[in-house]
Amino acid sequence: MMSSSNLETREKIMAAASRLLEEKPGTAVRMSDIAKASGVSRQAVYLHFPTRADLLIATARHLDQVLNVDEQLAASRAATSGRERLDAYIDAWGNYIPQIYGVARAFLAMEATDEAAAAAWKDRMDAMRHGCEAAVRALAEDGDLKPGFDQEKATDLLWTLLSVRTWEHLVQDCGWSQQAYVEAMKYMAETALVA
Amino acid sequence: MMSSSNLETREKIMAAASRLLEEKPGTAVRMSDIAKASGVSRQAVYLHFPTRADLLIATARHLDQVLNVDEQLAASRAATSGRERLDAYIDAWGNYIPQIYGVARAFLAMEATDEAAAAAWKDRMDAMRHGCEAAVRALAEDGDLKPGFDQEKATDLLWTLLSVRTWEHLVQDCGWSQQAYVEAMKYMAETALVA
DNA sequence: TGTCAACTTTACACGGTGTCAAGCAAAGGA
DNA sequence: TCCTTTGCTTGACACCGTGTAAAGTTGACA
Incomplete structure (x- = not known):
């Protein structure tokens, strides 16, 4: 006991x-x-x-588990076409952000001063980048990536578009609804990256 | 003396x-x-x-004066067409960011905890938003704003695209050159907002 | 009965911001 | 020449939040 x-x-x-x-x-x-x-x-x-950073890291993992990130992101991996995959990924991640925003914000605030927090956050964001990368690759394999775009640049752009800071700016600072945000991100990604 | x-x-x-x-x-x-x-x-x-925030605020103003922001941003106001204005504004502001990044970052770090710093930074960013607004309006007046886009949403989107955090993400985190950044922002703004 | 593990209480070190008070040195006026 | 004012220095200290240290409490269980 x-x-x-x-x-x-x-x-x-x-x-x-x-x-x-x-x-x-x-x-x-x-x-x-x-x-x-x-x-x-x-x-x-x-x-x-032992430290605030440790607590934050554990809390983030705990939240991932409780919210079942893997399942939330699974739809995008099941998509058949590149376009579908892109859409599904934006949907999944874009709607995951508000669920973890509190913890994310704490990380972003600590990032500047705390080494461990910065590393942990970087890890999470790198993992998210892999999702972007996979979507872009799927797009490229379908021949649907806009000509003259190399996959890395396209990934960087998508990664930036889907960053927590972009969500924060539109939803928190500009007062957009979650739905408007997701639609705008889909629109931006589509017009910018899809042929 | x-x-x-x-x-x-x-x-x-x-x-x-x-x-x-x-x-x-x-x-x-x-x-x-x-x-x-x-x-x-x-x-x-x-x-x-009196406070760190006061020093930061004064330093930002001082920097604006030394670097002559007004002149740097003047080109966009002189543009005749909406498209030119958009381009010139992205050029001007996008190239201004790296010059003030140090101070900007200090503001962004304090924003979370310090009321005065947050307000001062908000003011600066609101001023920048007016530039975005003017560019979008010029575009709309030419009938070049993408149909189905209301001016406020378009302004928000452009504002987000041109945020210091977006610059930071692409240039600092992704390692893009300043030139690549500016071109990408022009490309994104163009494909997303211009008819 | 005694031990161990989880937890509490109290106290303190450290770093960074901001305050306070006394002192000092040079400019400038009477 | 003396005296005041101004701009700065020195040194001490309060406050806050993080993190550490040590001794005490309580319940499970052998």
Whole structure:
């Protein structure tokens, strides 16, 4: 029961962290806030997660698991044509962003100062880039990639279009609806990259 | 002579700040670093600029003046057609970004925590948005705005495309050349917004 | 009964921002 | 010549958030 309580506490902390970050993104959420929200002492948090970056990393993984990213992104891999794949990927990732925005924002804020956080975020974004790369390759294999576009540049462009910062700018700063955002990204990707 | 030295010190501090930020963007530049680089005590900096945000704001204005933003952006206002105006604006602003990137990055890092810095940065970006708005309006007046696009959405899209974060992503993270960046932004804006 | 594991409480070090107060040196006027 | 003002220096300190250290508490279980 003690060992299960150990795990339960860990989960409680991660759950509280993701809840707080999701509730008030942009607000600086402190370790003590997370501790309080978990119903645990600040030091208990440090017992489970040596640093803030460690907690953030674990929380991100935890969220991926709870939200089942793999399944959410599976549709795009099942697509037959390149165009479908591109569309499905934009749909999947574009709609995943708001679900992880709180944690993402915390990462982006720490990135500048914390080495470990920067590396972890880079990893996640590299993984996302692979999705972009696969969509572009599928497009190219169909002969549907706009002529004169090399795959790497096309991937970079798509990657930029689908960055969390672009989502943030349009949805948070400009006040676009999630649907308008996804449609705009599809439109941009289509007109820019598809022949 | 004392009153002129007063101004000189102020300028020295702002010059040192912009130099340090430009030299090592991404590195956290502290007030004490700026003081040292200015050849002045840390408290002298606080004598001239009550807070870090104040220093940043003044430095940004100072930089605008030294680099002569107005002139750099003038070409776009002189353009006759909407398409020319769009192109000229992307050219001007897109090439201005790297010149202010150091300071911009400092603002973006502070934005999350500092109210004053966030407001000042928002002001600057709103001013930039007016440029986007004007370009889109000129396009619409020529009947060259893609049908089914309302001007506000088009402005938002262009604004997002020309954000410092987009520049950062492509040039800093993806390693694109400044020229490739500007061309890509022109291409994206053209294919997405021009009829 | 005693041990171990998870957790609590309290205290403290560190780095960065911002404040406060006393002192100093040079310019400039009486 | 003396005296005031101005621009700056020096050194100390408060505050906050992260992270560390150490001793104490509580419940499970052998």
